[in-house]
Amino acid sequence: MDPSEREQYRAAIHGDREAFEMIIRTHSRPLFAIAYGILQNREEAEDVVQDSLVKAWKTRWRVRDPEKFPAWLATIARHKARDFFRKRRTVPFSEQLIEPVEPEPMNTAVLDQQMHSALAALPELHRAALTLRYFEEMDYRTIEDTLGLTNGALRGILGRALASMRKQLRPALAAME
């Protein structure tokens, strides 16, 4: 880890507000990606990120090792997102997916929806990995660090995620070509 980054985490843990706000600037996007991956809803994901940041600030002294700060932030976000997800379980998922603004051609809209439902069918961790990759274009190593995965596990996860989506979307893909 970069020493200046490390110093920033350390200062944040010790209650330096400026350092923590800096971390908000650099880390809220990956957090958003994780939350979105789990919830598939932007408003909710934003709320989750907001809640997670406040919680992290309030409980920052629990982190003893500054190196683990980003992974710890990601864990908080995942937990929060899961809580949100559980709360709304009664609401049918498909309703959430209808996007109100879509002036695109019909087949793209259909494909979009199919894509979303294929995403929704994936396990939570796979979704988070995918969103981190596609939102933030992170390399595998950073994603593994953020999600707290062991070395090399991510490749299998992403492979399986794409394979499962590919199988679900096969008819649509065939139509595209």
Place this chain on the structure above:
Amino acid sequence: MATVHDEIDTWLAADLHGELSDGEQSTLHAHLIDCAACRKTHQEIKTMNKILEETLAQEKADPAFEQRMLAGFRRRAPQRGGFVKLIVDLMRLRAAQIAAVAAALLGLVQIGRMITGEPVITARERERYAQVEVTAPQGPESRPSQAGALGRSDASNDMVQWKAWSKDTAAGQPQDLAREAPPPPTAARSKFREESKATAATVAAAKTAQAETTESEAFAASPENPPSVKEAGKTTVEMPAPELANRKLIRNATVEVEIVSFDNAVQKITAFANEEHGYVATTDSEKQTNGKLKGQIVVKVLPENLDRFLQRIRSLGELKNQTLGTEDVTKAYFDTDARLKNAHVMEQRLIDMLKTKTGKVSDLLQVEKELGRVREEIEKMQGELKYWDSQVQFATVTISLAEKDMEEPAAFLLKERAQLSLYTPDVEKIYSQAKSLASPKVQITNAQLNRDYSGRVSAQLSMLIAPEESDAVISRVKGFGRVENFQRQTQRLAQGGSGMSENARTKRDKVELNIAISREEQEQAFQQTSLRIRTSSVDEKAKELRALAEKQGGRVRSSTFSSDPNGREVASVSLRVAMKNYPALMQSLNSLGRVENVSVQRQDRADAQVDESNAPADVSIQVYSQGNIVTEESGLLTTLRRTLAQSAGAIMWSLRMIGVAIAFLAPWAIAIVGIVWIARRAIRARSKP
């Protein structure tokens, strides 16, 4: 290992995301050229990747996202004030956490003590009021003052009652209160103040007319107490004032008196009790071994006569101890009374129900069962009331009587103990002779024969001898050998008491005799001589000396030889000879060299039973030669060496002092540095928002 074909999705994904190494990339491409199925998959994945990128790009957070997050964070986690922040920062330290937990525990303990300690304080207060009552002066014409005392006790009880009342209010039993609660606190307190003023007056000027009038006024006011009732009416609801006649007070006293004659005292107490309209409830007495009597009498007298009765008891003898107690059962009594009335009503109602005899048989049975229960309760309550009535009707006085000189002894016992040491050439023989003395009148309690590693023999015997035989046995034992150190000790023990007594008998107990038998050799010498002989050839002369001693029948006990670096030789010889050969030996020593420093020490013994001609005499002789003139200890090198050693010692000592100084100052220095560090940290934390 799985092939590329098996895990084609993983490979393709990694390829798309640019995470394959060069080697892996070429492996994948080689496979794609070979395998048509995988090529198709590759195509699909590529398309999907593109769609995925496009779709998810729409869902990305907008550029203002971070600003919103920051604004939200600032709104929801506002910056804390300096002091709160300081406290929060402090609480994060482990030491501060531990201290906080300890403080919380201490606080809990303190609260617990306060809660549980409260009743104790009340009890003590009550005791104090009781004491005030006891110490109130009671003269011969003490009618009014007694009335005052009663009034005072009333006041103190009012206080107690008031406390009980306030507790009850908290418990929520207003209907009980309405009947017999005392005047409200303010009234009670003002009344109490008045009363205590009156008490003070009595104590100060014992029987002045002024005090009497104050008291009688106070007394007149206390039973009815119209002004306080009026006050009560003003402050709270109307309540009937407590009447003295309705109070249920249990009074009892215990008295401890020392008297001359027990029977006489019992008669007098009985007479007093009859005069005061009371009776003697129980009497018991016990006779001590020295003929003295002690016992306890329980007397019941009318409560109003109690004080007078106690005054009369005092005239019996010396008062050792007196306590007087009053217990107010008014509340409990009337509670029970009310419950009893309710129970009677209940009983009547149940009887009526039975009389009408309507309803099912099972219901009637239920009613009968209930009736039985109510009746049982009534009986219990009636019993309780009766018990209280009896307790209230009569005050109980427990009088402990003891005759004078209770501790006088009944008899004396003479205990004799004798101890002697015997010296004899044959320990074992004497030991067996002494053992053979055993008979019914001479009992051996302990006999032991010791032989130590150097072959020395000693024996110890303890025996108990009947008093009439003791002198004969002791003189026989003395004949067994040379007696040394004979001790006899007599002790007079008082039985059943202490001190002197004219009438007590004296009895002789068995005599305890301890004998220690040792060989003559271990005996202390009758005469001790020490001398020095200066000669040039020490070794040779020492040998000669030994030969001389043997000739005179002496025995060499120890002999040492030493020579020091200064050329001095010393031989020490210690001899023992019989006194009869002593002069001859001394004479022959002159032939060895110059005899110096002769000192003779003789121990004459008081008991003069020593056979002087055979008694041992010790002679210790030091044969020595003169050494070099300049000794090793005063040379130049020695002085130099000593100086160096002393200076090294001084350096070591100063080093030690420095160590002590460090140990003395270091903890303070560390503590101060620590405090400064924490303070600086706190200031920094505060200044940096």
